[in-house]
Amino acid sequence: MSIKAPRGTKDILPSEVPQWQMFEAKVREVCKLFGYSEIRTPIFEHTELFQRGVGETTDIVAKEMYTFLDRGKRSLTLRPEGTASVARAYLEHKMQGEAQPIKVYYLGPMFRYDRPQAGRYRQFHQFGVEVFGTKEPTVDAEVIMLPVFFFQALGLKEFTLEINSVGCPRCRQAYRQQLQEALKERVPKLCSDCAERYEKNPLRILDCKNEKCKELVQDVPLLTGALCAECAAHFAQVKQALDALGQEYVVNPRLVRGLDYYTKTAFEIISPALGAQSSICGGGRYDNLLATIGGPDIPGIGFALGIERVLAALEAEGISRKAPDVPDIFVATAGVPEAEALKVTMQLREAGLAVDKDYLGRSLKAQLKFAGRKGIKYVIILGDEELKNGQATVRDMQAGSQEVVSLKELAAHLAGLLRGAE
């Protein structure tokens, strides 16, 4: 075998597609309940959108983008995430002129040039939601509750919600200095990654998994304690709203989002059933994103959730997969021309029945075996004997019983059987 799917990509095979369709149907159902409309944006955008929106210093922009020049020498990038595109569409179509807030969801592939591992792909799929035009803390609570509600609707049981506030540029800047001050002496003792983070993005040091770093930053002041009055009040109201709903959560002051655009509320949902890539949903508020990409000062909030990871979590929890669809009826031949069998097959389809037939010229025995393996409920046996009388045999594969039915009444007879079987 020479050509394979590119590294980090994979085929979603017919046996898996029903599970994806179930997932997508659930997305649409829940979004409808919450009042969100679907939006579909292009799969690639001008590179500049992500550079400005996601942030030059983020790993995503610095080293994970699929960027290329098109024939007109434009620099384009396969979208690494959805929020920037939706924000761009909001501005481009002047949605600030419509009734606010704008609540949308999207579903589709994203691309990041990462090293693949369990739960991490170069082409992966996200379901995400964005709300523009309100900075109300209760909308933060709604955006947090949507994925929680969604996971419950899927039957997922094992997940934990973590929340934090990363403040606004003002309090974050002040905190950053406070943190650097506190860590000054300890820099040489930190791991090499954290030593680098000390200058670039000291907040990330709080999130380091290295045991030694964890210990060293234990007594350091936390961002939650350094929030400005406005951010602190906002965070308190978000928590209050979640409390009022009876929603459990863990405040994780070390939860730091990687993308530059986040402000105030940040949250993450984690599945303990997964490996190292255990985050199944991440989101938060981004009150400066629209302004950053050249729009008016309009707040926003959203989340994105990794479909492959959620499906893996369902699998790990043993939640049954949706089985692939099989036709209800199979037309088998025994000594009659194939054209005749195709004609009967088409007639049944025209009557609204899901029907397939043999295309390998196999023996009747092999055709029955095939239908049995596939789990097809009824097999029509077209034999020359019956056909002479304008009849066919209908075999119930589960019961092993069969009866002779006239071709004229065949469709109605089968429809009746299928209705009865439901």
Place this chain on the structure above:
RNA sequence: GUGGGUGUAGCUCAGCUGGUUAGAGCACCAGAUUGUGGCUCUGGGGGCCGUGGGUUCGAGUCCCAUCAUCCACCCCA
């Protein structure tokens, strides 16, 4: 980008310290039953042993490289 594990039939895997034509189970196809599946039995098709180099009289087996894959770091969904 860094580290470790693994690449033999469609799938899961054997193949002892290198030794003639590379095996099993499942799956697939056919027959036993010349018009009747699920059980059983019999037979059959399928492998440049990931790829390229090297060591050797001889390599699936040893060495190097490369690619792919898995897991972890990093990062994130």
